[in-house]
Amino acid sequence: MAIAASLPQETARLRLRRFRGTDLDLFQAYRCDPAVSRYQGWSAMDDAGAAAFIDAMATARFGVPGEWFQIAVAEKDADELIGDIGVCIRDDGTRTAEIGFSIAPAAQGRGIGTEAVIAILALLFDARDIERVEGITDARNVPSIRLLERIGMRLIRDQDAVYKGEMCMEHVYAIERSPWAATATVNPRNPR
Numbered sequence: 001m002a003i004a005a006s007l008p009q010e011t012a013r014l015r016l017r018r019f020r021g022t023d024l025d026l027f028q029a030y031r032c033d034p035a036v037s038r039y040q041g042w043s044a045m046d047d048a049g050a051a052a053f054i055d056a057m058a059t060a061r062f063g064v065p066g067e068w069f070q071i072a073v074a075e076k077d078a079d080e081l082i083g084d085i086g087v088c089i090r091d092d093g094t095r096t097a098e099i100g101f102s103i104a105p106a107a108q109g110r111g112i113g114t115e116a117v118i119a120i121l122a123l124l125f126d127a128r129d130i131e132r133v134e135g136i137t138d139a140r141n142v143p144s145i146r147l148l149e150r151i152g153m154r155l156i157r158d159q160d161a162v163y164k165g166e167m168c169m170e171h172v173y174a175i176e177r178s179p180w181a182a183t184a185t186v187n188p189r190n191p192r
Contacts (some may be wrong), residue, residue, distance in 0.1 A: 006123055007071065008097075009119055010076055010115070011076070011115050011118075011119050012076075012115070013075065013112070013115060014073055014074065014076055014112065014115055014116055014119065015032075015073075015074045015075070015076045015079055016071050016072070016073055016074075016085070016116065016119055016120070016123075017071070017072050017074060017079075018057065018058050018071070018072060019054045019057040019058050019072045019084075020058055020072075021051070021054060021055065021058075022056070023054055023072060023081040024047065024050060024051055024054060024072045026080060026081040026082070026104070027050055027054060027079075027081055027084075028045075028047060028050050029104065030082075030083065030102065030103070030104035030105065031044055031045070031050065031102065032044040033104075035105060036102055036103075036104070036105065037102075037103065038141075039137065039138040039140070039144065039163075040100070040102060040142040041100065041163075045056055046088055051071075051151060053063060056072045057072075062087070063089050064089070065089050065090065065091035066088065066089075066090070066091035067088065068086045068087070068088045068111045069086065069087050069088070070085070070086050071084060071085045071086075071087065071120065072084055073085060073101075073103070073112070073116045073174065075107075081104075082103065082104045082106070082107040082112060083101065083102050083103035083104055083107060083112070083113070083116065084101070084102055085099060085100070085101045085102075085116055085120050086099065086100040086101070087099055087120065087124065089130070093124070094131075094132070095129055095130055095131040095132065095158060096130070096131070096132045096133070096134060097116045097124050097130050097132075097133050097134070098119060098133070098135070098136065098137075099117065099121075099134070099135050100134055100135070101113055101116065101117055101144075103116075107143070107144070108184075113143075113147050114147055114150055114151060115150055117147065121133055121151065121175070125145065125177045130177065131176060131177050132174055132175070132176050132177070133153075133174065133175055134156075134172060134174045135148045135153055135172075135173045135174075136170050136171070136172050136173070136175065137170065137171055137173070138163060138168050138169075138170060138171075139158070139168065139169040139170065139171050140168070145171060145173075147167075148173040149173070150177055151175070152179070153173035153175045154173060154174065154175070155171055155172070155173055156172050156173065156174045157171075158170065158171055159172060
C-alpha cells in the first residue's frame with residue numbers, strides 16, 4: 001500500500017494529508033519565518049513558487065526513488081495547516097527513507113512534531129517496504145535533535161557539510177523497522 005493512498009491519516013490531534021490550494025497563506029507564514037527555515041535544506045519561495053509547489057504536491061506520486069514528497073500536517077479539528085513532513089525514498093536499493101519536518105512556531109513546544117513524525121514512521125514501516133528511516137539535522141538544531149531522540153532514533157554518525165554557504169556539522173539519526181515496532185511508545189492514532 002502506498003502512503004499517498006493512506007492519506008489522510010489522523011492522530012489524536014492531527015490530520016496528515018495532501019496539500020491543497022487553501023494552504024498557501026499558512027504555508028507561506030511558517031516557511032518564510034527565518035526561525036523555521038534556519039536549518040532547513042529548502043529556501044523560502046515567493047507566493048507563485050509556493051502555489052506551484054503546493055499544486056505539485058497535491059497530485060505528486062509518492063515513493064518515486066530519489067524524489068521528495070511533502071505531507072501536510074494540519075490540526076485535526078480545524079484542518080488548518082501547521083507544518084509539513086518531507087519523505088524521500090532512497091534510490092540506492094537500501095530500502096531506506098529520509099524524513100525532514102517543519103512546524104509552524106505557534107505549534108512548536110506542544111509535541112505536535114513528535115506526534116506527526118511518529119505517524120509518518122508508522123506509515124512508512126506499515127505501508128512501504130522500508131527497513132530504515134533516517135533524519136539528518138544540523139548539530140546546532142537542538143529542537144530537531146530532541147525530537148529525533150524522543151521518537152527512538154539513534155545517532156549513527158556525524159558528517160561535515162556545507163549548508164547555505166557555511167561549514168557545519170550534521171548529525172545523522174536512524175531507526176530500523178524492528179526496533180521501532182518493538183519500542184514505539186506513542187501510538188500515532190492515540191498519543192499519550
